[in-house]
Amino acid sequence: xxxxxxxxxxxxxxxxxxxxxxxxxCGSKEGKVExxxxxxxxxxxxxxxxxxxxxxxxxxKQTSEQKQEEIRFxxxxxxxxxxxxxxxxxxxxxxxxxxxxxxxPDNGNMANTFDVATLTDDRLTLRSPExxxxxLEAD
Numbered sequence: 001x002x003x004x005x006x007x008x009x010x011x012x013x014x015x016x017x018x019x020x021x022x023x024x025x026c027g028s029k030e031g032k033v034e035x036x037x038x039x040x041x042x043x044x045x046x047x048x049x050x051x052x053x054x055x056x057x058x059x060x061k062q063t064s065e066q067k068q069e070e071i072r073f074x075x076x077x078x079x080x081x082x083x084x085x086x087x088x089x090x091x092x093x094x095x096x097x098x099x100x101x102x103x104x105p106d107n108g109n110m111a112n113t114f115d116v117a118t119l120t121d122d123r124l125t126l127r128s129p130e131x132x133x134x135x136l137e138a139d
């Protein structure tokens with residue numbers, strides 16, 4: 001006996017196929033580094049911590065103060081890192097082709113360079129030379 005095409009199993013298979021096609025078409029933003037203007041928007045853009053991982057890939061628990069930290073990148077190459085207790089101003093350079101950002105605070109000459117693992121309109125992932133990652137979301 002031949003099974004009809006309109007069984008619940010057929011509908012489930014069709015639904016799973018459509019879901020997998022949709023997921024593939026949307027793609028992942030991980031690893032995508034778009035234009036420099038995604039970093040600072042039209043004039044400036046605020047980024048807030050979403051998730052932090054240590055060099056082994058384990059999630060780092062954020063304190064309430066860390067959850068309030070933010071970085072504002074300006075189009076003129078300036079940045080401000082702020083938390084409820086302090087604020088640090090500095091300059092940054094972004095090498096889009098090399099996928100690197102270097103941040104130098106105004107109060108010292110200790111520059112920090114990070115790999116830019118992801119940069120889209122709403123997501124920024126920075127990776128330290130040791131392998132720790134900081135995932136930020138646009139505010």
